[in-house]
Amino acid sequence: xxxxxxxxxxxxxxxxxxxxxxxxxxxxxxxxxxxxxxxxxxxxxxxxxxxxxxxxxxxxxxxxxxxxxxxxxxxxxxxxxxxxxxxxxxxxxxxxxxxxxxxxxxxxxxxxxxxxxxxxxxxxxxxxxxxxxxxxxxxxxxxxxxxxxxxxxxxxxxxxxxxxxxxxxxxxxxxxxxxxxxxxxxxxxxxxxxxxxxxxxxxxxxxxxxxxxxxxxxxxxxxxxxxxxxxxxxxxxxxxxxxxxxxxxxxxxxxxxxxxxxxxxxxxxxxxxxxxxxxxxxxxxxxxxxxxxxxxxxxxxxxxxxxxxxxxxxxxxxxxxxxxxxxxxxxxxxxxxxxxxxxxxxxxxxxxxxxxxxxxxxxxxxxxxxxxxxxxxxxxxxxxxxxxxxxxxxxxxxxxxxxxxxxxxxxxxxxxxxxxxx
Amino acid sequence: xxxxxxxxxxxxxxxxxxxxxxxxxxxxxxxxxxxxxxxxxxxxxxxxxxxxxxxxxxxxxxxxxxxxxxxxxxxxxxxxxxxxxxxxxxxxxxxxxxxxxxxxxxxxxxxxxxxxxxxxxxxxxxxxxxxxxxxxxxxxxxxxxxxxxxxxxxxxxxxxxxxxxxxxxxxxxxxxxxxxxxxxxxxxxxxxxxxxxxxxxxxxxxxxxxxxxxxxxxxxxxxxxxxxxxxxxxxxxxxxxxxxxxxxxxxxxxxxxxxxxxxxxxxxxxxxxxxxxxxxxxxxxxxxxxxx
Numbered sequence: 001x002x003x004x005x006x007x008x009x010x011x012x013x014x015x016x017x018x019x020x021x022x023x024x025x026x027x028x029x030x031x032x033x034x035x036x037x038x039x040x041x042x043x044x045x046x047x048x049x050x051x052x053x054x055x056x057x058x059x060x061x062x063x064x065x066x067x068x069x070x071x072x073x074x075x076x077x078x079x080x081x082x083x084x085x086x087x088x089x090x091x092x093x094x095x096x097x098x099x100x101x102x103x104x105x106x107x108x109x110x111x112x113x114x115x116x117x118x119x120x121x122x123x124x125x126x127x128x129x130x131x132x133x134x135x136x137x138x139x140x141x142x143x144x145x146x147x148x149x150x151x152x153x154x155x156x157x158x159x160x161x162x163x164x165x166x167x168x169x170x171x172x173x174x175x176x177x178x179x180x181x182x183x184x185x186x187x188x189x190x191x192x193x194x195x196x197x198x199x200x201x202x203x204x205x206x207x208x209x210x211x212x213x214x215x216x217x218x219x220x221x222x223x224x225x226x227x228x229x230x231x232x233x234x235x236x237x238x239x240x241x242x243x244x245x246x247x248x249x250x251x252x253x254x255x256x257x258x259x260x261x262x263x264x265x266x267x268x269x270x271x272x273x274x275x276x277x278x279x280x281x282x283x284x285x286x287x288x289x290x291x292x293x294x295x296x297x298x299x300x301x302x303x304x305x306x307x308x309x310x311x312x313x314x315x316x317x318x319x320x321x322x323x324x325x326x327x328x329x330x331x332x333x334x335x336x337x338x339x340x341x342x343x344x345x346x347x348x349x350x351x352x353x354x355x356x357x358x359x360x361x362x363x364x365x366x367x368x369x370x371x372x373x374x375x376x377x378x379x380x381x382x383x384x385x386x387x388x389x390x391x392x393x394x395x396x397x398x399x400x401x402x403x404x405x406x407x408x409x410x411x412x413x414x415x416x417x418x419x420x421x422x
Numbered sequence: 423x424x425x426x427x428x429x430x431x432x433x434x435x436x437x438x439x440x441x442x443x444x445x446x447x448x449x450x451x452x453x454x455x456x457x458x459x460x461x462x463x464x465x466x467x468x469x470x471x472x473x474x475x476x477x478x479x480x481x482x483x484x485x486x487x488x489x490x491x492x493x494x495x496x497x498x499x500x501x502x503x504x505x506x507x508x509x510x511x512x513x514x515x516x517x518x519x520x521x522x523x524x525x526x527x528x529x530x531x532x533x534x535x536x537x538x539x540x541x542x543x544x545x546x547x548x549x550x551x552x553x554x555x556x557x558x559x560x561x562x563x564x565x566x567x568x569x570x571x572x573x574x575x576x577x578x579x580x581x582x583x584x585x586x587x588x589x590x591x592x593x594x595x596x597x598x599x600x601x602x603x604x605x606x607x608x609x610x611x612x613x614x615x616x617x618x619x620x621x622x623x624x625x626x627x628x629x630x631x632x633x634x635x636x637x638x639x640x641x642x643x644x645x646x647x648x649x650x651x652x653x654x655x656x657x658x659x660x661x662x663x664x665x666x667x668x669x670x671x672x673x674x675x676x677x678x679x680x681x682x683x684x685x686x687x688x689x690x691x692x693x694x695x696x697x698x699x700x701x702x703x704x705x706x707x708x709x710x711x712x713x714x
Contacts, residue, residue, distance in 0.1 A: 058539070187685040218688040220634045220644055223434040224675045227558060231430070247541040248635035255549055255561050278541040 032305045034074035034335050041079020045086035046346055048334065049112035051102055051127070053120040056094025058242070060119035062319040063141030064089050066306070066327035067117030069314035070335070076313075080338045080346065088112060092123050099123035100130070107134045113351045116334040117141045117327040124148035125190065136348055137355040137372070139334050141326035145190035150377045153352075157326045157333075157370070158292045159381040161191060163403040164267035165240045166198035168290045171386045171398055173208055175288075176263045178235035181210045184225065184249070185240035186217040195240045195267070201406045210238070217245055222252040230258050239266040246270045247278050254282045268292040268384070271322060276389040284391035291385040293325045293365045295396055300364040325365055333361050333370065359420055367400035371420045379411050380420075430558035431675040437564030439671020441629045442691075443571040445648030446655065446663040448622025451578055453657050455591040455615035456507070457598070459519040461645060462499075465529035466620055467627020468641035470495035472537050474628060475544050475636060484547060492624040498529070499620020503613045511609065526642055533638035544631040567629050574622065575664045587614055647671075650691035654698040670694055 050067060053060045068087050075084040088110055090102035099122050106112050107130060115131075118140040128151035131138055136153065143149055143156030159167075165183060172178040181203070183196035196212040203210035211232055215225045226249060229237050237253075239246050246266060253259055259282060266289045273296055279287065294303045306328045310320060318324065337354050338346065345354075361370040367383035382405075386398040414420070445463060452460050470491035477487035502525055510518045548562035582588035590611045593601040602608045630644055647670050655663030670691050677687035 214685050216685050216688045218640075219674070220630070220640070220647070220688065221434060221438050221671075221675050221678075222635070223437070223633075224431050224678045227430040227434060228678050231427075231557070243541040244539065244635065244637050247543050251543055251545075251632075251635075255552070255563075256559050272541065274540045278543050280543065280545065 033070055033077055033309060033332070034080070034339065035078030037078040038076075039078050041075045041082055041084035043079065043083035045084050046080055046338070047086050047088060047110055047112045049106035049110065049115040050087065050089045050117045051092050051099060051106070051115065051120055051123045052089060052118065053094045053122065054091040056121075058094075058121075060121075060142065060323060062321050062323040063119035063327035063330070064117045065314055065318040066310060066324040067141065067331035069309050069312075069318070070328055070331035072313040073309050074331075074335050080335070081343060083343075083346070085335075092120050092126075094120075094122055096122045096126040099126040103127040103130055107131070107136050111348070112136065113346065113348045114139065114334055114355065116330045118330075119323055119327070121145060124151060124154055128152075128154055134348075135352050137352045139330045139355065139372075141330045142323050145188075146194045147190060149379050152376050155355075155372050155378040155380070157329045157366075157381060158268070158322070159384055159403065160379065161185075161195040161240055161267055161269065162198040162407070163379065163382055163405055164269070164290045164292060164384065165195050165238055166202045166405045167384045167386070167401065167403045168238050168265040168267055168288070169199035169202055169208065169210065169236075170401065170404060171288060171290070172236035172238065172263055172265045173206065175397075176236055178263060179208055180232070180234045181208060181236045181238055182213060182229040182232050182234045183210055183238040183240065184213045184215060184229060186242070186245065187214040188217065192240075196238075198403075198405045198407065199238055202404055205406060206404075215241075215245075217242075222248045223256065225249060226253045226256060226258060230256070230262060234262060236263040236265055239264065239270060241266075242269050243272050243275060247275070250279045250283060250287065254280070259283060259286050263288070266290065268322065271387070271394070273297070273393065276391055276393055279389065281391045283389050285388060287389045288386050288397065289389075289394070291322075291387055291396070292381065293322055293329075295385075295387060295394060296320060296322065296325070297393075298364075302364045306365065329363055329365055329370075332363070333358065336361070359418070369420075371415075371418075373414060373418060373420065375411070375414050377410070379408065382408055382411065428676060428679065429555060431678060432672060433555065433558050433560050433564070435672035435675025436668065437561075437567055437633055437671070438675070439668035440564065440568040440571045441626050441633060441667075442644075442647045442651050442671050443664040443667025444567065444574060444622060444629070445626045445645065446651035446667045447571070447574050447578055447660055448619050448626065449645075449648055449652045450655060450657060450660055450663050451591075451622070452615045452619040453652070454582070454595045456594065456612045457515045457518065458507070458522060459515075459649070459657075460619055461519065461523040462502070462526035462529060463619065463623050463648065464627075464645035465526040465533070465638070465642040466495045466499050466623035467625075467630060468533055468638045469498060469529055469627070470624040471544055471627040471631035471636055471641065472533055472542075472638070475542050475631070476537075478544075488628065491628055492621060495624030495627060496617060496620040499623060500613060500617045503616025503620075507612060507616065508609050511612070526645075530638050530642045537638070542636045544628065544636045546628070546632045549632065563629065563632055567633070570625060570629075571664055571667070575660045578618075579660055587611065591615060647674075647691035650695035650698070653695045666694070666698075 050064045052064045071085045071087045092099035115138040119142040124147035131153035138154045140156040185192040192214040199210045268290045270289045358372040383402040387394040388397045473494045474487040474491035552559035552561040590606045651667035654666035674690040678684045
């Protein structure tokens, strides 16, 4: 009995110490936001807006969910020098007209000082002019169509489908010595052809032939698409498809046993922790994907902080995906910029100016320092990693590498002029 | 491009076309018995396919997964036939058909809510074996689809022409009120039709989830090519429905070789249905749809 009591006591001690350790651990990471002083902000709120494509063909909410969790964390830790952030989120319903209405509501009626964490398929084209006219900056989580990367006041944290595809092509050349590739993308305006034009232009400069196939995303016949691609006798097939479309294309390729003769490489849209299991063991060590950010499960400090913020201030049901990483980064960038401004300058004009001055935003989730800058367009995230399916997960295969898309000439020139990147 | 060059697309289209044909037969059976165009056919198939996928994820035996899929699709269809369809039995055909659209949206919403948008794949044991034709493989799954379409067409033809239930279905198709007065148990025959249609939906759901993709929205709206096939068959002829389903699959696959239309080839069923309505048996379709 005495032995049992001793054992029980030591077990209890260990359990309590463990629990205390876990709590301290969680708290330490969760408080790593804003001023991290543990005091709730009580001053006059500062309004931050966001527009997201929530209801429609897909739900992009995880970006704003992460931004909201980060702002909650900031508010619980001193806010912006005592002033809490009020985060106003609107759903554009994947409808450009609704996107314009909600942007006007946020910018003109609610008078937000900036927007952060946006993730929408339609709002870049619909609202870019308004943001420029009203001199309000958008530190977006995720940009998808071309319009998001050709706007003066819209700054996406991700690299976008075109650069992601070009990075995948570069990898296929370096690792598989592919001299002929086929790029498959959905037949969606401002996305399909544009995202494949990156590899095509890069290929012309690097002696690689890249042909494009834009597929009807509603087609019930993925087999014909892969057969058409295979008929061009490529060494690599580049996929720029959403996960829901990529998995059946790979399944069709497997049924035709094309994975044994052709390398399949995907843009970041194919990166999800559930994909390796969904596509199955056939693609083990045989399917590569580009990463716009740090791998989701990487144990780097900032990536752990993102998880900790989500665990403490987000909902358990919020996805921990790349959109979430992007939303977290957007919220952090804005918060750090606001914290550097004096109290009297927390208005839209000063905030927009301060955001344009951002040159050295560091996070291990990104491949290098991020900047906003004075440019007429923004694509500061222009380097990425590659990962390979292990059958049950992803193995990072290639370290950060800059994308060599000829369309980045103006961005590279700006980076050199401002000494933003080496 | 010569015929050998087109061979891969012909083989690819044959598989999907066969499943369109199978779906078309399932729609025509129900329509002939109860006068309802079942918009929920695809959603019933999707539900079964998701159940099979969940069973396989939980490491249940494959046979159990397929049985569960077919059972869920069949029973859900039967429950609709027993509980909701009778309450609409005296309404116009259009109302009864549109009600199934509501049912489809409920099933679609449930699938999306319960299974979410995590990418899934349904692998069938028949995927790994195939006949090799040089640049293309004809998997056993496609052969199964084609065989099932022909077998089901034959069995339903026999059911309708040689059995008492088939006779009652045909009587209902001609005149429901008169059939009721003659002593045919209308609701029971209706229920049998819902059961058969549900079974077809389960089978086609499994095949389409494999050949096309396991995604609720896509599977729900794949009922459209099946409708096109059924319309070409004037909602009556099983043989023409099967042929039309296969032709739709083939045209859709071959369209990829024409760059100008390749990106819009999912419109094939609509175009074929429009042509059918304009030029084929206008009188028959009008008569069939106006009966109530």
